Amino acid sequence: MEELQKNGYKGYTKKEGLLYDKKIAKLQKNLGGIRKLASNAQMPNVMIVASPIEDEIAIREAKRKGLKVFAIHDTNSNPDLSDFVIPANDDTAKSITLIITILADAIASARGGKQLFAFKSNEEIVLPEDPRAAENKEKRLARYNQNSEAQPKEAKEQKENK
Known part of the structure; x- marks a missing residue:
């Protein structure tokens, strides 16, 4: 297709040329990065997986390619896969973040880079909060504040009724 485009679509109508231009633009948008990746990068040696149950197909494909697979296994997954x-x-996001970050720091230090997370004191480490947990905490606080405001009013009403 690109050769046709370079030649100006000789032997094709103007409409067909425009259709080919659209197809080339779409392919370039969706797959252009793969071409750059294939030419510049080398194949990784390791694959790190957070959930082997969800990524079973990717793990099997990595094994076929000869990659070593590191996987975080819960009690409900098959450890023979990795x-x-x-x-x-x-x-949970916290456990995955902790483990992946420590692995990333180990890889960075092996390559001579800077460790950002691993082997630091507890005061220096800040784990990301789960956004759902923050929302739940805010809701609980709002309910607590609402209940604590309502209780004194009810107590006053009960005292007045006696």
């Missing part, structure tokens, strides 16, 4: 099992809760 080469290196990390026993932990794979359902």
Whole structure:
């Protein structure tokens, strides 16, 4: 298609040329990054998976390509799928963030980079809050404040009735 575009769509009508231009633009938009990736990058040696149940197809494909697989396994997943099992809760954002960040720091230090997270004191480490937990906390506080405001009014009414 690109060769046709370079030649000015010789032998095709103007309408067909425009249709080919649209197809080329769409392919370039959707797949252009893959072409750059294939030419510049080398194949990774390791795959890190947070949820092996959801990513089973990707794990099998990585195994076929000869990649080593690190996976965070919960009690409900098959540890035979991965080469290196990390026993932990794979359902919460905090545990996944902690483990992945420590692995990323280990990789960075092996390559001579800066460690951002691993092996720091507890005071220096700040874990991200789960947004749902923050929302629930705000709702609980609002309910608590609402109830604490309502209780004195009810208590006054009960005292007046006696």
